[in-house]
Amino acid sequence: MTARLAHTTDVAIWAEGYSLQELFRAALREMNEVLLPGSCTGVTHYDCNMRIRLQAADATALLIDFLSEALALTYIQKAIFCYVYFERLTEREVAANLYGAWFGEVENEIKAVTWHEARVQQVEGKWQTPVLFDL
Amino acid sequence: MKKIRKTDIIALSPYWWEIPASFRADMHVPAQIIAEESLLDEILDDRSLQQLVNVTTLPGILKAAFVMPDVHEGYGFPIGGVAATAYPNGAISPGGIGYDINCGVRLLRTPSPVADIRPFVPQLVSELNRQIPSGMGTPGRFTLSEEEMDEVLLTGAEWAVKQGYGTQEDLEFTESHGRLPGATPAKVSVRARQRGRDQLGTLGSGNHFVEVGYVEEIFEAELAAGYGLFEGQVTVLIHTGSRGLGHQVATDAIRNMVEAMPRYGISLPDRELACVPFDSPEGQEYFQAMCAAANFAWCNRQVIAWEVREAWKAVFGEGAALPELLYDVAHNIAKVETHEIEGETRKVIVHRKGATRAFGPGHGEIPEAHRACGQAVLIPGSMGTSSYVLAGTAQSSGIAFGSCCHGAGRRLSRTAAKKQVNAPVLKRELEAAGIYLEASYRRIAEEAPIAYKDVDLVVQSVTAAGIVKPVARLRPLAAIKG
Structure with missing residues (x-):
């Protein structure tokens, strides 16, 4: 599940899921939105497939790195990565294949995925965090 | 996070306010706000000042953390923030510069009076739109090889001039001559290079723009003459930065610094403030990459200036007098500068995030032709409102490390602006007022004047605080938005 949060300049989202995979997919989906x-x-048809392998100190760092890498690949490949297959996902490591569809032009340029107030935590069985995108 | 109320703030003057270092136990220095009182009340509505208080906790921060009257909530640092840390081992924080490294403004002046240009404005807008790639996904005119990329990162705007996209005079009137000497291209990652490879000479999106305007009013005749400005003169403002290359340099650095901070015993209230000592390997790696990204941005604005000149030739003929550069100044950057602090002259690392350098008369870094006036400070307004040319004063260095505001400052989110603005109506109203726009309705709504603070009040604040002198007000004729 995702939601938009109020922010003066940029776009902040709330992402949550019952597993880390659900959380990562939800955050990626909202970034694409x-x-x-x-x-x-x-x-239903994907034009490109990119592999991501990352390690980080904790789940928050891993999510920010994962989204940052997907964002960089979006601009380089000119593709929106609509589907992700996780080979491995722990709180400190991700290995995944991203499947993307080419686009002509994005509507909003996200400059970066920020660390501002991001904190992945498990509350009542749900993994959740806010994420702020710099526009 | 502790909420800041007006009662927590002390008035130092009608335009200068302070949150004392005693406000929160982890503050190393006070937090200071340059703003007229009604703007201060607006500033208290968002979380800018909580973010400013967080900035005061940076290791090695000196004197105070500052915000300008156009401040608004950002991430980590507020936008409109200035902080200086001790050289060489104070903190360097990529969050204090922002993701759009060397986002900045370039002002061109033409010899033409507005009456000569006005009939051609629609044609000019269409030609500018054709010449200058904007939005996301539209590539620029270059796809740089690795060798060319290294040259751009090392030499900045010089590369464009060498290729015929500008003149030596352009370099003279660009901050740092469009080239920071500390750049090391090898410190810029493969990802960053990939993102920037086809983006030179492109505007990007968001609040970036090219605006044709004219000098509506001169405030200080002598300073205006020093900058070559006269009433009614047509001008062109360019606002953009280092594009995806700079965004990736900052992303890479913040990731590295988040990992490195524990090794230096640094713990901060927001990881977006991630920092390391300037003289550490990680600090130097970032600074050298940041200088390279800043050079890319100056090269970008130089190529766009050439594109503006090409549009001018297409509309007014090959023999037409072309727009000349008045000045180009960064507003997202870190620089090693010398300032006087408590009677002592010190080298410091000045972080400006949404803040413009504003050096006073006689400073060696000001172009010789402007040196007696003080540095030209360029303040774009919101779409459809006035922009300003100001001049740095002798006392600016002693106030906020020679820094000034960088624009009007956002007050409404894009979503809120879209809810409040009828873009087709606004476009018609602006056209009726003689302002042509080349932008989508969505962008017009997001960037509508209502989404920004009153630029006149912002400029009044920095003028009354003694940081700058007003030189001229520019009125827009047309704008193309990214």
Whole structure:
């Protein structure tokens, strides 16, 4: 599940899921929605496939790194990564394949995924965190 | 986070306020606000000042952390913030510079009076739009090889001039001559290079723009003459930065610093403030990459200035007098500078995030032709409102490390602006007032004047605080938005 939070300049989201995989997928989905609303709706064919392998000190760092890497690949490959297959995902390591559909132009340029107030934690069985995108 | 109330703030003057270092136990220095009182009341509405108080906890911070009257909530540092740390071992924090390294403003002046240009404005807008790639996904005119990228990162705007996209005079009137000497291209990651490879000469999106305007009013005739400005003169403002390359340099650095901070015993209230000692290997790695990204940004604005000149030729003919550079100044950058602190002259690392350098008359870094006036400070307004040319004063260094505001300052989120603004109506109103826009309705709503503070009040604040003198007010004729 995701939601938008209020912020003067940028876009802040709330992401949550019953597993780390759900959380990471939800945050990626919402980032894509900011970049190009509706871009993944009805996508059944993928134009490119990129592999990500990252390690970090904790789940928050891992999520920010994962989204940052997906964002960089979005701009370099000019593709929105609508689907992610996790080979491995722990609080400190991710190995995943991202599947993307090419786009012409994004609607909102996200400059970066920030660390501001991000804190992945498990509350009542749900993994959750806010994430702020710098626009 | 402890909420800041007006009763926590002491008035130092009608335009200068302080949150004392006693406000929170982890503050090393006070937090100071340059703003007229009604703006201060607005500033208290968001979390800018909590973020400013967090900045005061940076290791090695000196004197005070400052915000300008255009401040608004950001991430880590507030936008409109200034902080200086002790050289060489005080903190360097990428969050104190921002992701858009060397985002800045370039002002071109033409010899033409507005009456000569006005009939051609729609044609000019269309030609500027054709010449200058904007938005996300539109590539620029170059796809740089590795060798060319290294040259751009090392030499900045010089690269563009060498390739014929500008003149030596352009370099003279660019801050730091468009080239920071500390740049090391090898410190810029493969990812950053990939993101920037086809972005030179592109505007990007968000609040970036090219605006054609004219000098509506001169405030100080002598200073205006020193900058080559006259009433009615047509001008062109360019606002953009280092594009995806700079964004990635900052992303890479913050990740490295978050990992490195425990090794230096640094713990901060927000990881977005991640920092390390300037003279540490991680600090130097970032600073050298940041200088390279800053050079990329100056090269970018130089190429865009060339594109503006090409548009001018296309509309007014090959023999037309072309726009000349008045000045180009960064507002997201860190620099090693010398300032006087408590009677002692010290080298410091000045972080400016959404703040413009504003050196006073006689400073060696000001172009010789402007040196007697003080540095030109360029303040773009919001879309459809005035912009300003100001001049740094002799006392600016002693106030906020020779720094000034950088714009009007956002007051509404993009979502809130879209809810409040009828973009087609606004576009028609602006056109009726003689201002042509080349932008999507969504962008017009997001960047509407209502989304920004009153730039006149912002400029009044920095003028009354003694940081700058007003030189001229520019009125827009047309704008293309990213």
